[in-house]
Amino acid sequence: MGYARFFWRQLTSMRTALILLLLLAIASVPGSILPQRTADPNGVIQYFESNPELAPLLDSVQLFDVFGSVWFASVYLLLFISLIGCIIPRTRHHLTALRTQPPRTPARLERLPAHMAVELDGSDAATAIASAQTQLRKAGFRTRLVEGEKPSVAAERGYLRETGNLLFHLALVGVLISAGIVGSLAYTGQKVIIEGHRFINVLADYSSFNPGSGFDERMLEPFMMVLDSFEVEYESENLNAYGFPVDYTAFVSLVSPDGTDEQRTIKVNQPLPVHGYEVYLLGNGYAPKITVRDGDGNVAFSDYVAFLPQDNNLTSLGVIKVPDAAPESFGMIGFFYPTAAELSTGALTSVHADLQNPVLTLNVYTGDMGLDDGVPRSVYELNIDEMMQVAGGVSGTAALELRPGESATLPGDLGTVTFESAARTGEPSGSESVLRFATFDITHDPSGPWVLLFSVVALAGLILSLVVPRRRFWVRASEQANGRVHLEYGGLARGEDPGLMTALNDFAENHIRLLTMKETSP
């Protein structure tokens, strides 16, 4: 019991809080030096590849999940326990202080940090103190009259300072609870939508999905969103930034369960609220339509393929797998250049993100794509470990190079591949020839408003606790043998208060002025 009390005292002391705060800062540092699974999952994979020995060691102490780790949580939980242990007695104390009178006048006012003494004629002690009390009340002080031979008044103001301080700390607990507990109900998913295609809000239709710990599939509200078109505006006047994207707009149609249809737009900093969700525009790229006829002349593949952008001019990488082709299955890794230009090395590159000279190149691989071994494979990757390259690179056969509307024969008897033009009319390789796709983030996070509310309360409390001065003033009067009144003023502040002395002097001067005025003009 004695130990428990000792431990509790230690934990709730200011020194412990301070050390825990510094520990929290230090504990956060590895979270920025090492890649984190939540913020940068690919970075973690790369780190494992380049440091195969060190990485598992670091992983065993959760250094890739710093902010969800046991040790990070134990620091902030201890900090919050310490905080609560500090706040509860202080709140009790403050509530008592709000109901009790200011403390009695100390015997020796001259020992206080602010002090002043005067002697004046023509008044008496009782009047002087009564007038001081009125004046202090008007200035927002709570007062207490101490009668006796040397009457005095004790006054205190600025209780809001402590109220603000407590509010600040309590609101931080609120932030932690809303982010931690309400935040577990949050979920977010990503969806790649190609122009003219749709998304339905069911789990199976997401490209990827990150549920909070409290997520249940039945929480998904049904709605449908169609990406009607995606438009990009490019800088064309400022030559320093020619081709720089200035604006992205996704034009979407929202179809509600009752069949109503509305047209809306989504921009990068303007998410679209839908049925308690927010739909964010995250990224975009091109999705060439590719049709493959196999060696037997049958259509083995025909679809839009989202190519992932690799640079600012949208040189993009995509994968096409044709497992059902006969006589032989194959896969292709392609590069798409919206505005292709040849480098001096002969390699292609894209020099503008808009569709000015679209070119698609394809490397072709035959062999085992590893699709049947039960391991889940990304649609954006082709595992070429067990495959043989038959076109492009080291194969000796040039990579296929296609423009919209063109077809090419694959090497061997694999078949043909066509880069379909999406243009309905006019030039097959014009600016309408390839559809764009956009990546959306669809999130639902009920904790946001709560976290915001508590943060704002915390900030307001912090400001109150710093700008409101908590001051105690005392005035004592005594009548001297010579008939004059001796007045003593004392002031004490809690916390930093650079204005204390000035405030006391101003108060005293006003008080004296009022007293002497009364005396001279009856």
Added chain:
Amino acid sequence: MIELDGYSLVAIYSAMAIYMIAFVLFAVDMAQRSSRKAPPRPEETPGQGAQFRGAVTVLQQKSPPAEAPTVAMRIGQAAFALVVLGWLLHVGGVVLRTLAQGFVPWASMFEFSLTSSAISVGVFIVIQRWLDVKFLGVYLVGFTLLSLGVGTVNFYVPVKPLPPALDSYWLVIHVFVASLATAFFTLGAGLAIGQLVQSAREAGKRSFSWFTSLPDSTRLETMSYMLNVIGFVFWSFTLIAGAIWAERSWGRYWGWDNKEVWTFIVWVVYAGYVHARATRGWRGTRSSWLALVGFATVIFNYTAVNLFLPGLHAYSGI
């Protein structure tokens, strides 16, 4: 309007030249201070104070401590006047850059260095009304020159359109308040350095004779605390505004992105600093060191996080 960018640079270079002269004068002023006397410590000054009608005798009155004396401060005054002049040109340069590009000049590292140093000097000038910290001139102008020099030489970028990711009014609020907080932290750190030197001098460890005319270490500590606390309030606001913007832009208010991690670290260190003032054994020198650790995290957040660590704020880097 793009051609205004050239005039903006001219204004910035002129401001740098004037700051340079001010820097030299501040340094001379600093050296001369060693021959000055220490300011009077606050003490009981009988008979001083207000004039009252009637027979009032003021027996005792404590007055607020007097600031550093104003004698023989010609050089310091000249230096300060030059800082004001340089600042006007500096602000002119920032305004021209704004006009040239049509949006607030804090979207790249070059613009950060331009604008946040202008805000720091602005705070330094305005704050003299309440707090005479002209003795920080060498430190602050030195910092400003460094920031402008590195900014214009290493990070200059011509006017470009605003990337869609930054196209939000939160850019205006969030970054401006962050720069304001940084300005207060910079001055607070300068005073913390002053406190450390002054307390070493007071303890008789070193002579540091040019510090004799500066406020004593307790006063320096109090001033440092006041400025750092203002910075802390602005930083808290920056953090909240950043979270609101992140929610609007990326769909989550907090995701432990590198910039978020370091913004959090800065906040936590300064929270510790504020508590240190109320903890026995942590006042004085220790709390000054803590203020400097806090400022180091601010600088790290502003430079290394933008330049070397990957993250969602990387596009704002250069």
